Amino acid sequence: MGLFDDVQARSLAKPEIFWAEAASEIDWYKPYTKVLDGSDAPFYRWFSGGELNTCYNALDRHVEQGRGEQTALIYDSPVTDTKENITYSDLLKRVAKFAGSLAQLGVAKGDRVIIYMPMIPEAAVAMLACARLGAVHSVVFGGFAANELATRIDDCSPKVIVSASCGIEVSKVIPYKPLLDEAIDLSTHKPDHCVIWQRPQIEASMTAERDVDWAEIEGQASAVDCVPVAATDPLYILYTSGTTGQPKGIVRDNGGHAVALHWSMKNIYNVEPGEVFWGASDVGWVVGHSYIVYGPLIYGATSVMYEGKPVGTPDPGAFWRVISEHNVSVLFTAPTAFRAIRQQDPDASYLDKYDLSCFRTLFLAGERCDPDTLNWALDKLKVPVIDHWWQTETGWPIASNCLGIEELPIVAGSPARSVPGWDVRILDADDHSEMPAGDIGAIVCKLPLPPGTFSTLWNAKERHRQAYLTGFPGYYETGDAGYKDENGYIYVMSRTDDIINVAGHRLSTGAMEEVLAAHEDVAECAVIGVADKLKGQLPLGFMVLKAGAQKSHSDVVAEVVQKVRHDIGPVAAFKLAVVVGRLPKTRSGKILRATMRKIADSEDFKVPATIDDPVILDEIRVALQSIGYGNT
Ligand code: COA
Ligand code: AMP
Numbered sequence: 208m209g210l211f212d213d214v215q216a217r218s219l220a221k222p223e224i225f226w227a228e229a230a231s232e233i234d235w236y237k238p239y240t241k242v243l244d245g246s247d248a249p250f251y252r253w254f255s256g257g258e259l260n261t262c263y264n265a266l267d268r269h270v271e272q273g274r275g276e277q278t279a280l281i282y283d284s285p286v287t288d289t290k291e292n293i294t295y296s297d298l299l300k301r302v303a304k305f306a307g308s309l310a311q312l313g314v315a316k317g318d319r320v321i322i323y324m325p326m327i328p329e330a331a332v333a334m335l336a337c338a339r340l341g342a343v344h345s346v347v348f349g350g351f352a353a354n355e356l357a358t359r360i361d362d363c364s365p366k367v368i369v370s371a372s373c374g375i376e377v378s379k380v381i382p383y384k385p386l387l388d389e390a391i392d393l394s395t396h397k398p399d400h401c402v403i404w405q406r407p408q409i410e411a412s413m414t415a416e417r418d419v420d421w422a423e424i425e426g427q428a429s430a431v432d433c434v435p436v437a438a439t440d441p442l443y444i445l446y447t448s449g450t451t452g453q454p455k456g457i458v459r460d461n462g463g464h465a466v467a468l469h470w471s472m473k474n475i476y477n478v479e480p481g482e483v484f485w486g487a488s489d490v491g492w493v494v495g496h497s498y499i500v501y502g503p504l505i506y507g508a509t510s511v512m513y514e515g516k517p518v519g520t521p522d523p524g525a526f527w528r529v530i531s532e533h534n535v536s537v538l539f540t541a542p543t544a545f546r547a548i549r550q551q552d553p554d555a556s557y558l559d560k561y562d563l564s565c566f567r568t569l570f571l572a573g574e575r576c577d578p579d580t581l582n583w584a585l586d587k588l589k590v591p592v593i594d595h596w597w598q599t600e601t602g603w604p605i606a607s608n609c610l611g612i613e614e615l616p617i618v619a620g621s622p623a624r625s626v627p628g629w630d631v632r633i634l635d636a637d638d639h640s641e642m643p644a645g646d647i648g649a650i651v652c653k654l655p656l657p658p659g660t661f662s663t664l665w666n667a668k669e670r671h672r673q674a675y676l677t678g679f680p681g682y683y684e685t686g687d688a689g690y691k692d693e694n695g696y697i698y699v700m701s702r703t704d705d706i707i708n709v710a711g712h713r714l715s716t717g718a719m720e721e722v723l724a725a726h727e728d729v730a731e732c733a734v735i736g737v738a739d740k741l742k743g744q745l746p747l748g749f750m751v752l753k754a755g756a757q758k759s760h761s762d763v764v765a766e767v768v769q770k771v772r773h774d775i776g777p778v779a780a781f782k783l784a785v786v787v788g789r790l791p792k793t794r795s796g797k798i799l800r801a802t803m804r805k806i807a808d809s810e811d812f813k814v815p816a817t818i819d820d821p822v823i824l825d826e827i828r829v830a831l832q833s834i835g836y837g838n839t
Contacts, residue, residue: 211613211624214474218627218657225628226253226658229470230462233505234268235259236435239462243655244439249676251655252662253463254438261442261461262306262339263433265504266299274507275299277481281533282328284514285525286375287408290532293328298335301328303430305421306336311428312367312400312419316341316436319444321365321398322490323347323356323387325374326514329404329421330490331500333369338442338461341434342366345444345456348491349374349383350712350778355454356390359446362456363665364396369421371404372411377519384411438462444665445493447599448715449674450705452722456665457599459496464602465505467628467659468497471603472506475595475626476537476570477610480507483533483565487513487526487540492712493599494573498539502603511535517544524557531561538566541573541711542580542594546741549580555587563588568610570595573711574743575699578619585617596622596699598685599713600675601660605629605652605685606697621696628657632682633691636703639679644693649703651682705800707736707744709780716746716800719781722774723748723767728756733790733798737783737807737836747807747836748784749827760786787830793817803827807836 208216218225223242230239239257266279275296282291293301314320320337322344324330330346337344345363347356360368368391374381384403391397403411404421413420442461446454472478486498490512503510511533517526517540526548530538548555569584569592576594584592591614595607608615608623615623625631630653633642642648654676660683664671678684686706689699702708705716716734723732730753736744748767756763764784771781791799794817805812806828814821831837 209613211609211615214612215625215627219630222628222655222657226466230254230466232469233259233462233465234264239438245655249654249672249681250663250668252439253460253658254466257438257462258435259438259462259465260339260341260433260435261465261501261505262302262335264465265335265338265501266295266302267433269295269507270299274480277507278509279504280328280331281483281509281511282514283511283529283533284327285520286377286514291328298332300430301332302335302339303432304425304428305332306339307428307431308402308421308424309336309340309342309367310431311424312402314340314342314366316434317440318342318367319363319365320344321347321356321360321363321368323349323368323370323383324404324490325349325371325383326489326512327371327404327406328512329371331512334443334490334496334500335504339431339433341436341440343441343444345446346490346496347446348489348778349381350491350776352772352774352776353386353389354393354774355776356386357393358452358454360390360394360398361396362446363444365398366400368398368401369404370401372406373409375408375514377516380408382409382411388414436461439662441662443496445496445599447493448706448713448718450715450717452715452718454715455670455674456667457493457661458663458665459602459659460662463658463660463662464501467603467657468502469505472502472508474611475604475607475609476539477568478503478506478508478537481509482536483509483511485511485513485529485533485535485538487511487517487538487544488573488711492573493602494539497602516547518547518551522557523548523552524560527558527561527563530563530566534565536565536567537570538568539570539572542571542576543574543710543742545571545580545584549583550741558587566590568593572597572604572622574708576620576622581619591617593617594619594622596697601656603659605631606699618696621692621698623697624695625697631691631697633689634679634682642690644691647688647690647700649679650685650687650689650697650699651679652685653682656683707746709736709744709746710742712778714746714779718775719746719748719771719779722771723750723784726750726763726767726770728752728758728763729767730754731790733800733803735800735804735807737804742780745783746779746781748781749787749790749803749830750784751788751790752786783834785830785834788826789820789823791823791827792819794819807831809838
């Protein structure tokens with residue numbers, strides 16, 4: 208038995224001892240009374256009775272322990288030609304002052320604050336300031352539309368919204384403030400105030416009484432201290448796609464989160480405090496929460512905040528430049544970023560321009576990593592390339608090669624073994640028996656989950672139970688399907704629900720169907736995810752029009768494309784749709800989305816025995832061929 212097996216076995220045999228040891232790395236105001244509290248099983252809580260402050264653990268303690276002059280955050284923004292190194296002392300000062308500003312606006316422990324920001328240091332400042340006050344932040348990704356923001360405003364009823372005048376997408380300046388104003392018009396709940404960070408590219412117009420200029424209020428505020436919160440109190444809500452248009456508000460606690468992230472920095476990523484860790488994602492996603500802001504800072508590392516793309520800002524050497532300029536040891540991004548680089552620079556010739564001797568490991572997650580991309584990265588970078596698997600719900604990896612414990616062989620196509628603390632099983636969907644090695648089933652995790660995963664869904668405990676805990680009693684249902692091989696390596700193959708993954712972004716086809724169905728001429732519709740060389744998957748819509756619909760098919764397609772962009776946002780990347788005469792269904796009326804996807808991807812498939820009318824599949828194939836899919 209190797210070291211990894213040993214740690215894994217210990218974590219599962221005695222989870223309370225294992226995680227209590229990890230918890231000693233966190234500073235507590237008041238020690239917890241129970242490591243694992245199962246009194247409300249199947250909902251578990253970690254470190255109950257304990258009190259801490261996440262911001263204290265991320266900033267103050269490092270300054271107190273002599274890390275004040277170390278860089279905490281490197282802001283690198285090729286789109287504005289800015290680079291800034293912010294030390295732990297400076298970040299602490301900015302956070303404490305901004306927390307004072309929020310407090311002046313009435314924000315206190317337990318209040319919600321929405322943060323709708325581009326990738327600028329102020330986004331991290333706002334998150335940490337909320338944590339400092341014990342307020343609960345909810346960051347909304349900038350690529351979502353006003354309507355999505357409104358849904359989140361209504362669900363978490365923020366006292367204050369923090370935003371910026373604009374984001375910058377390569378060379379396009381995206382005004383944020385009109386979207387924010389539209390969202391507040393659409394929402395039923397109204398925030399008391401909006402704090403706006405004015406960027407020089409666009410000055411946002413302000414609504415009197417409600418809107419406050421960040422710089423002005425910060426100028427008047429005094430720094431405030433950390434507010435102790437219960438380990439089980441929420442640190443943040445992060446909305447993620449569910450199967451309907453109503454997103455799920457993932458709630459993360461303070462105590463378990465701090466413990467798990469600190470543990471992961473060493474044991475999974477093998478980083479040392481003081482080293483540079485770069486999570487090339489966005490603060491709007493879970494990767495940005497865990498591995499741009501909280502993980503690296505709680506651990507005392509230096510984190511990179513990059514406002515740019517892997518290609519186009521200005522070229523496919525962008526990532527290599529950031530690594531070499533900022534001495535990055537570990538990079539974490541989505542496979543799609545590497546597919547984009549490879550597409551533009553197949554020989555990786557840009558690598559020759561930079562000295563990457565500082566670079567130790569590449570971690571990839573967010574979507575299935577195709578072996579071709581992993582092998583290309585291994586071949587070009589000549590460092591371990593680690594595929595690892597996790598979800599917004601879990602907050603940190605479920606399966607990974609844990610480099611800080613023991614490097615296991617890299618097997619392309621697999622995110623390796625379940626991480627200590629996680630008991631991952633592959634179960635038969637019907638009888639819940641364990642599948643033999645090599646056979647695909649539902650991927651589930653035995654309860655209780657380790658610390659740091661979601662404690663509940665905001666305002667929706669019953670949805671939490673229904674969506675995750677009832678399908679396989681005693682287990683957390685991940686919604687992913689896959690298998691384990693005889694060495695215990697996990698292979699995550701597909702989702703068991705209607706979620707798709709576009710450029711590492713998790714999207715709900717159900718939410719897109721709701722937008723299509725609302726078009727006046729659409730009688731019924733279905734949206735599926737088709738394979739895409741760059742983004743992994745792309746959404747594709749099928750529409751049956753109402754009898755007597757007057758508009759041309761191309762007009763309807765153009766209108767729904769525009770409507771999804773308007774209602775959900777550009778991040779949905781919804782550009783493909785086709786009008787069909789009928790949708791294929793089972794005799795009981797269930798739309799055969801999986802079969803349509805196989806036709807679109809030119810995969811072999813069996814005609815489902817329960818199909819109502821198999822001829823419709825030929826009609827679907829012809830329609831798909833008209834837009835360049837389903838060609839075999
Ligand atoms: N604010 C406003 N708009 C945004 C946005 C933001 N924060 N993020 C993305 N968008 C827009 C894009 O500009 C694009 O708009 P367009 O239709 O006008 O071109 C649209 O949303 C789709 O974005 P995306 O799917 O990301 O495509 P892209 O062509 O802009 O970039 C990649 C493709 C692969 C380069 C990019 O997705 C990427 O770098 N991904 C890897 C990192 C990552 O995001 N990881 C997330 C999980 S770890
Ligand atoms: P998100 O919640 O946005 O992080 O998306 C989580 C989903 O992305 C998972 O449920 C998987 O479907 C997919 N995913 C993430 N990482 C991987 C991976 N390494 N391999 C396969 N799928 C992954």
